Amino acid sequence: MSNPASPPAVDVLDERPGLTFPPGFLWGAATAAYQIEGAAAVDGRAPSIWDTFSHTEGRVVAGHTGDVACDHYHRLGDDVALMAELGLKSYRFSVSWSRVQPGGTGAANPAGLDFYRRLVDELLANGIEPWLTLYHWDLPQPLEDAGGWPARDTAARFADYTTLMADALGDRVRYWTTLNEPWCSAFLGYGSGVHAPGRTNGADAVRAGHHLMLGHGLAVQALRAARPAAEVGVTVNLYPVDPASDTPADSDAARRIDGLANRFFLDPLLRGSYPEDLVADLSTVTDFDHVRDGDLATISTPLDLVGVNYYSRHVVAAPVEGVEADPAPSCWPGSEDVRFVTRGVPVTDMGWEIDAPGLTETLRRVNGYTDLPLYVTENGSAFVDSLVDGEVDDVDRLAYFDAHLRAAHQAIDAGVPLRGYFAWSLMDNFEWAWGYTKRFGMIHVDYDSQVRTPKSSAKWYASVIRRNGLAAQ
Numbered sequence: 001m002s003n004p005a006s007p008p009a010v011d012v013l014d015e016r017p018g019l020t021f022p023p024g025f026l027w028g029a030a031t032a033a034y035q036i037e038g039a040a041a042v043d044g045r046a047p048s049i050w051d052t053f054s055h056t057e058g059r060v061v062a063g064h065t066g067d068v069a070c071d072h073y074h075r076l077g078d079d080v081a082l083m084a085e086l087g088l089k090s091y092r093f094s095v096s097w098s099r100v101q102p103g104g105t106g107a108a109n110p111a112g113l114d115f116y117r118r119l120v121d122e123l124l125a126n127g128i129e130p131w132l133t134l135y136h137w138d139l140p141q142p143l144e145d146a147g148g149w150p151a152r153d154t155a156a157r158f159a160d161y162t163t164l165m166a167d168a169l170g171d172r173v174r175y176w177t178t179l180n181e182p183w184c185s186a187f188l189g190y191g192s193g194v195h196a197p198g199r200t201n202g203a204d205a206v207r208a209g210h211h212l213m214l215g216h217g218l219a220v221q222a223l224r225a226a227r228p229a230a231e232v233g234v235t236v237n238l239y240p241v242d243p244a245s246d247t248p249a250d251s252d253a254a255r256r257i258d259g260l261a262n263r264f265f266l267d268p269l270l271r272g273s274y275p276e277d278l279v280a281d282l283s284t285v286t287d288f289d290h291v292r293d294g295d296l297a298t299i300s301t302p303l304d305l306v307g308v309n310y311y312s313r314h315v316v317a318a319p320v321e322g323v324e325a326d327p328a329p330s331c332w333p334g335s336e337d338v339r340f341v342t343r344g345v346p347v348t349d350m351g352w353e354i355d356a357p358g359l360t361e362t363l364r365r366v367n368g369y370t371d372l373p374l375y376v377t378e379n380g381s382a383f384v385d386s387l388v389d390g391e392v393d394d395v396d397r398l399a400y401f402d403a404h405l406r407a408a409h410q411a412i413d414a415g416v417p418l419r420g421y422f423a424w425s426l427m428d429n430f431e432w433a434w435g436y437t438k439r440f441g442m443i444h445v446d447y448d449s450q451v452r453t454p455k456s457s458a459k460w461y462a463s464v465i466r467r468n469g470l471a472a473q
């Protein structure tokens with residue numbers, strides 16, 4: 001029940017029976033360093049691949065960069081106060097590696113570490129559990145110059161950086177995520193090149209994926225050594241992949257894309273092996289000679305939890321005979337000619353189809369791999385918002401959250417040990433290659449004035465947190 005002393009400003013749940021989440025359910029919101037911090041060249045921070053990429057003409061819509069972003073670096077106190085007003089139980093943020101270890105190797109930058117210490121202390125002072133992601137896509141540029149994720153050594157550098165962070169913050173941060181969405185780092189960063197560093201080579205993308213997971217495994221071991229009490233996990237972005245029809249050819253297309261999108265990561269991380277069919281699909285791209293003895297054991301080092309980011313579903317069809325695959329660099333190496341099909345269902349401003357049942361399906365699938373506690377570490381939607389008389393009535397975003405929370409609850413009913421949910425995102429921010437043109441926030445950001453305005457979805461989410469649940473429909 002909501003607290004009668006402070007009624008939510010918007011309570012669309014009034015008078016309706018509740019759908020309650022388990023006690024202690026961790027209600028949160030998420031952000032990432034490069035998307036919100038700004039202060040790109042302040043207090044010793046050096047460039048990451050996203051600084052270089054966003055400053056390269058033609059890479060990001062309208063030439064937007066994260067130089068200022070939401071200026072969160074200078075507004076930490078106010079931003080945590082907003083989180084406290086929402087009643088967040090947890091806040092998932094990422095650390096800018098380039099801020100705390102500007103060269104990607106060697107000495108730490110005390111001013112950079114100090115920023116995260118202040119953030120964590122402020123969260124704890126407000127009763128908000130800090131949830132730290134070590135890598136949300138922003139590799140220090142010197143490490144990219146040395147080969148980036150396709151180079152094996154980057155995994156070892158990531159482990160060193162992890163030790164540095166565990167030493168600095170492990171006394172006050174309980175929840176740690178190694179990587180955010182390694183699929184994006186590998187296949188958008190080195191395959192299609194639409195994300196930093198913008199390289200386009202299928203074999204490099206596959207190598208990057210492997211070394212990201214190797215870095216993850218080494219980082220888990222580093223965290224365990226430094227902070228035995230830490231709760232450690234990884235965040236993967238998963239999609240149900242459906243065939244457009246029940247023909248064998250479409251089913252095979254779905255199998256291929258499922259291999260690259262989901263099983264490329266789930267199988268090594270949670271089972272310690274690459275799926276054989278995936279290795280066969282990739283045989284024209286790479287012979288996996290980058291995989292060394294012992295790597296898969298490291299990659300599958302036991303975890304305490306798994307984070308799932310969920311946005312949409314893929315529906316795919318077999319290539320049409322005689323029609324050449326799009327010659328643009330692909331994020332689906334070896335399966336470039338598979339067609340992605342739209343179903344005509346409602347989409348978000350990203351063009352992503354809204355498919356809440358896919359979240360239930362995805363959580364159940366991961367639960368088929370592991371009994372570990374699961375967390376939805378991101379889920380949310382971009383819509384075009386309008387700020388009218390100081391209000392943003394984002395009914396579509398609110399409905400998206402509502403539908404997906406119901407889907408999450410269904411997974412719990414089906415026995416999935418789902419322990420928390422993080423809305424993406426706390427506030428509007430730099431949406432990577434889309435710059436500031438896509439708004440995912442529950443809090444509106446005016447990028448000229450840096451004024452924050454909680455949208456209807458934020459006020460609604462606050463009421464969900466207060467009652468630990470939703471109304472039944």
Ligand code: FCB
Binds near residue numbers: 180237440
């Ligand atoms: C995810 C990213 C996150 C944000 C959302 C919309 O893939 O992890 O940073 O861009 O998509």
